[in-house]
Amino acid sequence: MIYIGIDVGGTTIKAGAVDEQGNILYKHSCPTGVERGYEAMIRDMAELGFSAVEKSGHTREEVKAIGIGIPGIMDQRTGIVPLCTNLNWHGVPILEEMKKYTDVPVYVDNDATVAGLAESVKGVSAGCSDSVFVTLGTGVGGGIVIGGKVFSGAHGVASEIGHMTTVDGGELCSCGNRGCWERYASATALIREGRKLCAENPACALMYAVDGDPEKITAKHVIDLAKAGDPGCSALFANYVHHLAVGMRNLINLYDPEVIVLGGGVSYAGEFLLNAVREALPKYVFFKTMPFARVELAQLTNDAGIIGAAMLGR
Amino acid sequence: MIYIGIDVGGTTIKAGAVDEQGNILYKHSCPTGVERGYEAMIRDMAELGFSAVEKSGHTREEVKAIGIGIPGIMDQRTGIVPLCTNLNWHGVPILEEMKKYTDVPVYVDNDATVAGLAESVKGVSAGCSDSVFVTLGTGVGGGIVIGGKVFSGAHGVASEIGHMTTVDGGELCSCGNRGCWERYASATALIREGRKLCAENPACALMYAVDGDPEKITAKHVIDLAKAGDPGCSALFANYVHHLAVGMRNLINLYDPEVIVLGGGVSYAGEFLLNAVREALPKYVFFKTMPFARVELAQLTNDAGIIGAAMLGR
Numbered sequence: 001m002i003y004i005g006i007d008v009g010g011t012t013i014k015a016g017a018v019d020e021q022g023n024i025l026y027k028h029s030c031p032t033g034v035e036r037g038y039e040a041m042i043r044d045m046a047e048l049g050f051s052a053v054e055k056s057g058h059t060r061e062e063v064k065a066i067g068i069g070i071p072g073i074m075d076q077r078t079g080i081v082p083l084c085t086n087l088n089w090h091g092v093p094i095l096e097e098m099k100k101y102t103d104v105p106v107y108v109d110n111d112a113t114v115a116g117l118a119e120s121v122k123g124v125s126a127g128c129s130d131s132v133f134v135t136l137g138t139g140v141g142g143g144i145v146i147g148g149k150v151f152s153g154a155h156g157v158a159s160e161i162g163h164m165t166t167v168d169g170g171e172l173c174s175c176g177n178r179g180c181w182e183r184y185a186s187a188t189a190l191i192r193e194g195r196k197l198c199a200e201n202p203a204c205a206l207m208y209a210v211d212g213d214p215e216k217i218t219a220k221h222v223i224d225l226a227k228a229g230d231p232g233c234s235a236l237f238a239n240y241v242h243h244l245a246v247g248m249r250n251l252i253n254l255y256d257p258e259v260i261v262l263g264g265g266v267s268y269a270g271e272f273l274l275n276a277v278r279e280a281l282p283k284y285v286f287f288k289t290m291p292f293a294r295v296e297l298a299q300l301t302n303d304a305g306i307i308g309a310a311m312l313g314r
Numbered sequence: 315m316i317y318i319g320i321d322v323g324g325t326t327i328k329a330g331a332v333d334e335q336g337n338i339l340y341k342h343s344c345p346t347g348v349e350r351g352y353e354a355m356i357r358d359m360a361e362l363g364f365s366a367v368e369k370s371g372h373t374r375e376e377v378k379a380i381g382i383g384i385p386g387i388m389d390q391r392t393g394i395v396p397l398c399t400n401l402n403w404h405g406v407p408i409l410e411e412m413k414k415y416t417d418v419p420v421y422v423d424n425d426a427t428v429a430g431l432a433e434s435v436k437g438v439s440a441g442c443s444d445s446v447f448v449t450l451g452t453g454v455g456g457g458i459v460i461g462g463k464v465f466s467g468a469h470g471v472a473s474e475i476g477h478m479t480t481v482d483g484g485e486l487c488s489c490g491n492r493g494c495w496e497r498y499a500s501a502t503a504l505i506r507e508g509r510k511l512c513a514e515n516p517a518c519a520l521m522y523a524v525d526g527d528p529e530k531i532t533a534k535h536v537i538d539l540a541k542a543g544d545p546g547c548s549a550l551f552a553n554y555v556h557h558l559a560v561g562m563r564n565l566i567n568l569y570d571p572e573v574i575v576l577g578g579g580v581s582y583a584g585e586f587l588l589n590a591v592r593e594a595l596p597k598y599v600f601f602k603t604m605p606f607a608r609v610e611l612a613q614l615t616n617d618a619g620i621i622g623a624a625m626l627g628r
Contacts, residue, residue, distance in 0.1 A: 130468045153570020154444045163600045164564040167482045246479045253474040256467020286477045
């Protein structure tokens with residue numbers, strides 16, 4: 001049997017034909033074209049998916065299920081996407097719309113959830129029954145796999161790990177609350193703190209790295225300077241790792257997974273990040289004598305969206 | 315079939331014969347006698363359990379499983395209780411010890427987990443597939459039910475919700491970290507803040523209620539004065555509810571259950587607590603337009619330990 005995996009982002013729709021083991025047989029992509037409205041986007045998703053199957057040498061009849069990863073939330077009870085900011089979707093009846101093009105079962109879930117599932121099938125957490133995937137990007141997203149299956153709770157919102165409060169009364173979040181984890185553990189947090197550093201010390205190495213324009217600061221600038229031993233960025237990175245580890249502590253206390261997988265932009269810091277987190281985390285773990293989740297870096301990066309989406313229907 | 319449920323506390327061992335539906339057919343108890351060591355305690359558990367079955371009019375042969383709720387942690391991989399402070403247990407091989415008295419399967423779990431399971435079988439969350447039980451006592455414990463089954467994670471520590479960080483850098487916890495939820499949401503937190511209130515304002519109503527001795531303050535004193543409209547205790551209680559709701563927000567973001575059940579000593583505040591929490595929680599919920607967990611008070615109180623322990627083996 002063949003599965004179609006569709007990874008929808010704000011700029012690109014990717015689709016692939018995927019086998020039972022999570023191998024991509026053929027993949028291609030097209031521009032998302034957000035301005036066209038959801039009907040055109042969903043038509044492209046269906047066409048792109050089925051043409052990937054044909055180009056992989058298989059037939060439409062062999063397709064067992066279609067999975068779609070979206071940068072937003074899916075209401076599994078209604079089959080409607082209530083909100084997907086990057087696609088400008090509000091209350092989009094995605095399942096009903098897909099029915100125009102196919103009778104094959106369609107599964108939709110959040111992109112972080114889908115990436116977590118992909119890692120648990122073909123990536124670094126393969127073979128693990130319970131894993132938590134954490135995307136460290138503009139925000140912080142989560143993909144929870146329990147008993148080998150995507151866990152999204154009773155109302156489909158169970159993986160909003162970026163909006164757990166770790167610093168009550170802290171930084172204001174876009175969600176209206178204060179002290180959400182993603183205010184401290186995202187790439188955005190590194191950028192914000194980097195700008196503060198430059199404001200306090202305009203002669204710092206970070207300011208030099210961005211040609212005197214703090215608006216140009218990226219997480220990579222901060223991390224590269226921390227790697228190079230710059231005192232300001234090292235302190236900033238250590239504080240970032242503290243907050244990352246505090247949130248991971250909470251993930252361990254609540255989900256107790258076999259593995260926590262770090263993905264997203266900040267995870268490209270690689271071993272430097274991994275080693276720092278592995279060193280910090282044991283301090284915060286509750287049961288010092290019990291084994292707890294190991295920490296790993298995501299492996300699949302670009303293909304995670306297609307593989308994970310396809311595996312939603314397995 | 316009959317199930318034996320055993321509820322072990324620091325002062326009393328309770329045991330009951332329970333039917334398939336979670337009804338207690340007969341129950342009785344004996345002193346725990348912590349000073350005697352674990353062998354004597356475990357022998358009493360077995361004897362008390364089987365004699366409850368006989369007194370219920372059934373035979374030993376009808377017993378399908380024995381469940382035990384302990385005020386500590388069970389390592390399900392090894393069958394050993396690594397730590398149970400109230401029983402003075404360190405590395406107790408509870409399953410091996412029970413084998414001296416019976417060949418019936420024995421299941422052991424944390425008392426909050428067991429109480430949560432009881433509520434989901436016979437109590438306020440009956441019929442719910444996904445529920446989170448929160449004990450608001452000396453500390454804060456959790457009993458997580460996912461898909462109708464106890465969820466305790468890959469290493470058996472998944473329900474340590476009291477030790478999730480909600481106020482990073484806040485009050486020092488017995489676990490060595492700062493800002494654990496239970497520092498803010500337990501009865502102990504109400505007592506600590508009550509004492510602070512009395513230190514700041516020795517002429518306050520709370521000081522009067524405890525005859526001038528802040529050591530006598532209980533959570534009930536604080537709550538009763540808040541109910542009565544005392545400004546100091548009302549502010550203190552409002553702050554308590556804020557912290558309780560922040561942690562419940564995290565439970566919703568991570569577990570997204572159908573219901574959150576409040577149990578333990580503080581929950582005896584009843585509707586006063588329930589109404590305050592129900593009012594506060596929506597402010598903190600991430601998806602304002604999606605349904606989220608309803609909040610309820612525990613129903614079973616004293617029998618929860620026996621019923622839930624028995625249901626571990628169902």
